[in-house]
Each structure stands twice: as structure tokens, then as C-alpha cells.
Amino acid sequence: MKHAVRSLFALSVMALLLISLSACQDSTPAALNINDLRSDPGAFTGTLTVTGILGAYSQHDPQIFGIMDKSELQCTSPNCNKFYLPVRFAGPTPAYGDEVVITGSFMPGSSLFAATELKVIRNHNL
Numbered sequence: 001m002k003h004a005v006r007s008l009f010a011l012s013v014m015a016l017l018l019i020s021l022s023a024c025q026d027s028t029p030a031a032l033n034i035n036d037l038r039s040d041p042g043a044f045t046g047t048l049t050v051t052g053i054l055g056a057y058s059q060h061d062p063q064i065f066g067i068m069d070k071s072e073l074q075c076t077s078p079n080c081n082k083f084y085l086p087v088r089f090a091g092p093t094p095a096y097g098d099e100v101v102i103t104g105s106f107m108p109g110s111s112l113f114a115a116t117e118l119k120v121i122r123n124h125n126l
Helices: 002-024 034-038 070-074
Strands: 048-057 064-068 085-089 098-106 113-123
Touching (some): 034 048, 085 098
Parallel strands (some): 085 113
Antiparallel strands (some): 048 098, 064 085
């Protein structure tokens, strides 16, 4: 009888631990890097989360800026072929060099990423 009670108690504790762990897990998918999108941005549909570093501003529209892959920080020569993903965001524009995580989707028929959420992680001195 004692053995059955101990087994039941052990199973109950394990079940509670599993439930606790599953409740604590973040169900948010990992953010894509800019280089993940570089070859074919049109292949990505639906809502995406992307991380990058603000490296350019549009001269024609203050709501559009370009973000580059974090790996581009390693390239310091003028011959770097950096890819900037154009992003439209209606909120406050982040600063040059800000590492951002953005959520949104590509505008239909375009490589322009329409961000609905933007979070600044940190600033890199570019």
C-alpha cells in the first residue's frame, strides 16, 4: 500500500512539473534574420517576426527605413554588398544603428515589409 501511495505521489509531482514547464514556454516563433529573407522575400507570406539593424533612411518617406542583417556588422570594408530590407512603420522611427525586432508582413506584390510592431533591443555604434 505504501508503494502505491508513493508511486501516485511521484506521478502527481511529475505531472505538475510538466504542466508548469509547458506553461512557462514561450510560444513565439524565433525571429528571422534579414539574410533569411534576402534571396526571395516574396516567398514569405503571413505575419513574420524579423530582427535587424537600422542602417538607412528613405529620403522620400520618413516612415520607411532599411534594416540590415546583424552579420553585416563584421564587414568594415567599403566593398560590402549589404542588403537592406525596406520597412514601413507608422510609429516612431528608431535611431541609426538600433537593433530592432519587428513584426508584420510583406505588402502584396512588393518587397516592402509593413511592420505593425517594433521593439528596439539595443544600439550598435555604426
